[in-house]
Amino acid sequence: MPYGLHNSNQIQVGDTLPSVTLKYCPYDPELSKACGIPQVLTTDSFKGKKVVIFGVPGAFTPTCNNNHLPEYKEKYDELAKKGVDQVVCISTADAFVMDAWGKWTEVSDKVIMAADGNGDFVKATGLWQDLTKVGMGAVRSKRFAMVVDDLKVTYIGVETQFGVSVSGATAVLAKL
């Protein structure tokens, strides 16, 4: 689905998720002494599934790391009980950083740590923000969470201040 580079239209409930290619290192418990090679993950693969996608401005950043990712890991079973097929964490970091963060937080196969390295996803969904003023570059993800059912957005929560509220696992669970 084509999108403009300066698309400031944020994706809304009822919209179709754009077709975007991300990268990730698949979880494999055998690979403790190996460096995973990033594989392609396309949003097309979410067809027919109920997927929770949550975005963070950066891996390992204090709020995200202390609240956001661990809570999704902890609530994974509850989310699965409500029909969620996949939980995907997105950031504009590269796949190696996402892989390392996932291993550090010990998410195993519960959360897919997806790299939106060039910001294609966040630009296509209007969920990007410019963080040059804090030295994090011009294209970073906002802190958000969305529920995508068969590629249709059924919930979207974007944080407007510091902290995790509408983009957290608890908020998403309440909406499922």
Place this chain on the structure above:
Amino acid sequence: MVKTIESDAVYYHILASSRKVVIQWSAVWCSHCKAIAPKLAEYDEDFADITFIKVDVDEFPEVSEKAGLRAMPTFHFYLNGLKADDLVGADNAKLVQHINRLASEE
């Protein structure tokens, strides 16, 4: 000294002409590959009838893609031109086992 290949053609030539080959698929940015390198150099010295080669996946993307790798280091063990075995990860104990298995093949 573990050989590196100069081209895809060299890779295929080695597989076709050496009876026993151990290939390490590697990358300069992979810390696990660096960690196991000294051990591999030792085994190269110890096992005279096995040819050890290291292939950089960034330098040789075509053969690397055909190898179907999901992580590095990955070791492929070839006997008479056919892949007999493989190992993913820098586990020295397992590596020794696999090398010995290849060495004991007639």
